[in-house]
Amino acid sequence: MVCNKALEYRHKAYCRRGESIDYNQTSAMLTRWKQTERYAFLNEVSSVPLQQALRYLQQGFSAFFEQQTGYPRFKNKRVVTGSVVYTRSAFTWAAGRLTLAKQSEPLKTRWSRRLPHGAVPSTVTVSRDAAGRRFVSLLVEEDLPTKPHKDTAVGVDAGLTTLFTRSTGEKITDPRHERRDRARIRRRQKDLSRKAKDSKNRAEAQVKLARAHARIADRRRDFLHKCTTRLVNEDRVIAVEDLNVRGMLADRRPARAIADASWAEFRRMLEYKAEWYGRTLVAVDRFPPSSKTCSACGTMKDAMPLAERVFECATCGHTEDRDVKSAKNILAAGPAVTACGDGMGHEPS
Ligand SMILES: [Zn+2]
Known part of the structure; x- marks a missing residue:
């Protein structure tokens, strides 16, 4: 509100008098407003955020006068973030x-x-x-507790049906409530689309949808925190596939988009947690494709369609779960990357 009012004041001064008003003037104005009956409520709140709002506005105006950006806009009152x-x-x-x-x-x-x-x-x-x-x-600043010394390594494969698969064979799936939360989002979206434009009901439906989105994001973040903490706890070297390679997959299903968002967040968390606790995170290039290579004899298949969940090697007869095999191949490629100094390792100094 203060930001909008100050903007209005500055706007008038600029248009009518060709004046430009600086931060100190809007700040003095704020003091005057507080003395009026109408804006007395401003005394109830801390002056810190008020002054900060004015300072942001000043930055907007400075950029405008230096022709870097457009004229500062009035803030939308309906959704204030x-x-x-x-x-x-x-x-x-x-x-x-x-x-x-x-x-x-x-x-x-x-x-x-x-x-x-x-x-x-x-x-x-x-x-x-x-x-x-x-x-x-x-x-807050704190000294991190040291994690127990480990000399083990793990490979992690990210998937669509299974969120992560560890090279140990363990599969970590989406929490059960994810499906229910997604259904709720679809319902809220439908509700929103049925409301008349610019109506109060629409605004309410919008907040409800935002709340449903926030809930699913909160839960997923919580779950990812638990997974990543466990990974840095249990192994010294964690090998993952490189994110850029995944972006090249031309798969635009919504489930894939959600899985990719989770994966990006998972990677980010792993990166800083590995640094905190002196673990090594290795990003492995996915070429040659780990899904087509036999983890027992190294023979590469011509094709491995997504629908095939079990890998069967024609050369040595080895059979294995597709995701577990992928995770194993990622792990196998990991040390090679570390040796070349090519990974994104965070070795303790
Ligand atoms: Zn084989």
């Missing part, structure tokens, strides 16, 4: 409770995980998503 950062002086942290500047009571929060013992956050970010939920994230 974005975040505000509070530095150390703008909040208090006591007994695990967070109080933001100008608030008399600590925030009511549901924590996603426990803060390390004795840790004090250095910055607090409050954000809001399209589903209208508010999030608080805390930045």
Whole structure:
């Protein structure tokens, strides 16, 4: 709101008087608004996010005057997303409770995980998503516990029906609720399409759909965190297939899109967790295709259609589950990549 009002003020000044107004002037304006009855409520909230809104607006105007971007736009009031950062002086942290500047009571929060013992956050970010939920994230410094020394390696294959397959033969599938959550999204999408444009009902349906999306994303992220933590716990070297290679697969099914999004997030988590705990993550090129190569004798088949779930070698008679074999081949290619110094290893120094 402050951002829009300041923008309106600056806009008028620019159009009518050809004036350009800077941050200090809008800041002084904010002080004046607070003294009026109509905007007295601004005194109730912390001045930190208000000033930050004005500063963002200033950046927008600076860029505009330097002809880098278009004229700053009015913010959409219906779906307000974005975040505000509070530095150390703008909040208090006591007994695990967070109080933001100008608030008399600590925030009511549901924590996603426990803060390390004795840790004090250095910055607090409050954000809001399209589903209208508010999030608080805390930045803390901590010394990571060292993971037990391991000298084992694992290959991980990402699939469509099975989320991941480990070279040990273990398959990790989508959590059971994923199917139900997806059905909910389809239902919400249908609801939304039936509502009249620009109606209040439509806006409500939009929030409901955003909430359904947020829920599925939250659950998947949680699940991926558990998987990746387990992987860095159990092995020193983790070999995965290279992401760029997957992008070349011309498969545009929705299930594939979701699997790819999960895979990208999984890779990102593995990368930073490997770095934290001194594990080695190796990205393996998928050429020659691991799905066509026999993991026992190395013979390559001409073709291995997606529908064929079991690999059968014509040369040595070896049979194996398709995904497990893939994971094994990825693992086998891993050390070669590490030896060439070509991987994305994070060896402890
Ligand atoms: Zn064979």
